Amino acid sequence: MNQQTMPNVTLFDLLARNWQRQAPVRHLCFNEDDTLLAIGSVDGAVALARLGDNEPPESRIVIDNGQTTIQPRLGKPSPLISTRIHEGARLSAHRDGAFLAATRSGDLLRVDRTGAIVAKVLSDKGPICAFDHCRATGLSAAAVSHRLRLQSGETDTIREIDLGDRKPAIVSIAGDGRLVALACSGSLSVWRIADDPGPLIEMSLPSSPLSLEWSADGRWLGCGLQTGGLVLLNADTGHHIMLGDFPGPVAMLDWSPVANTVLASGAYRIAGWSMDAPPPGARATGRGGFVMVDAVAAHPVKALVAAGYPNGRIAIAPIGSPEELIVRDAGGPVTALQWSTDGRHLAVGDALGNAAIVTFPNEIFK
Known part of the structure; x- marks a missing residue:
């Protein structure tokens, strides 16, 4: 008699909604009210996924003789919302639930909830090479060659800062909108947004920057390097710390506001x-x-971190603990991870073009 075995069912199979893209996923971004996820692919295509779920985990939990199980989904997820962007390079949340999308040709476009392109932002004086948007203040900052353009809202006056010989590869605004950091091929600098006296702090970098993130309190700035590890810069004192001996590039870094x-x-x-x-x-x-960690994302309201690996494995761990919750055992190399603001949803993208939203039951992270 032939014996058939059921494949192992993972949390990912039970909790994730999946969409197949035509190219590897590069960027993921939730909008400001956690109703949409923007998905950017390596081929430049951008699409939007609805977070509204017809089969949330709570509706599929069954308790039988004291044992709790969750039933698989029965239906398919809602189809993606297509956009007309075909050369997208980076994404950010914008006001009113919309998104900003930078293109390879240097435009910065505002995309509304329907996927329509409704405006160009900061793009009338040459191609934009890097940008960031501050949710708290509504400020957008864009690097255009050797100048930084600043604007709050779409109709406010645009202010420009001359950056001298600096040409930023990454721009990052502190959470309170007070400072902006610029990572160039050989330097890292911090500037005050309220005035333009030149850089407040500047230091040289031993390698090309790959990632740039502010801590939640705006005191520390982290810069991941192609080689040489990680630089931590104190924006209050100018003191910096080099954390080296990384076996691979620090392509992603994140800050846990809960665990500091x-x-x-x-x-x-x-x-x-x-x-x-x-x-x-x-x-x-x-x-x-x-296997080296390729992606990290700190949980916004709990002392947890999600990690993705090149063998497709996805794990969630309490910070400072060896314990792990395995969400997915294998699959395409993980290229992007992002938590929603409320921490209920984990967006995942991989090199095989799979984009997913993993929605966790309330009980799972008690």
Whole structure:
């Protein structure tokens, strides 16, 4: 008699809604009210996924003789909302639930909830090479060659800052909108947005910058490097810390506002350092192994971090603990991870073109 075995069902199979894109997923971004997810692919296509779920996890939980199980989904997820953007390069949330999308030709476009392009932003004086948007203040900052253009709202006056010989590869605005950081091929600088006296702080970088993120309180700036590890810059004092010995590039980093910890990719486990008493103290998180972490995303309201690996594995770990919750065992190399603002949804993108929203039951992260 032939014996058929049921394949192992993972949390990903039970909790994720999946959409297949035609190219690897590069960027993921939730809008400001957690109703839509923007998905940017390597081929430049941008589409929107609705977060509204006809089969939320709570509706599929069954309790039988004291044992709790969750039933698989029966239907398919709502189709994606297409946009007319075919050369998208980076995404950001914008006001009123809309998105900003930078294109390879240097335009910065506002995309509304329907996927329609409704405006061009800061794009009348040459191609934009890097940008960021501050949700708290509504400020957009865009680097156009050797100048930085600043605008609050779509109709306000645009202010320009001459950057001298600096040409930013990454722009990042602090959460309170007070400071803006510019990462160039050989330097990292911090500028005040309210005035233009030149850089407030500037330091040289030993390698090309790949990632740039502010801590939630705006005190620390983290810059991941192609080689050489991670730079932590104190925006109050100008003091900086080099964290080296990474076996791989630090393509992603994130800050946990709950655990006051910086987390980074590029190591054979989730790399983390507590900022409670700098110099930072290492916080070993998750399990070490032979596969390097490619993606990290700190949970916004709990001391947790999601990590993605090139073998497709996705894990969630308490910061500072070796424990892990395996969400997916294998699949395409993970290229993007992003939590929704409320921490209920984890967006996942991989190199095989799979884009997914994993929605967790309220009970899972007690």
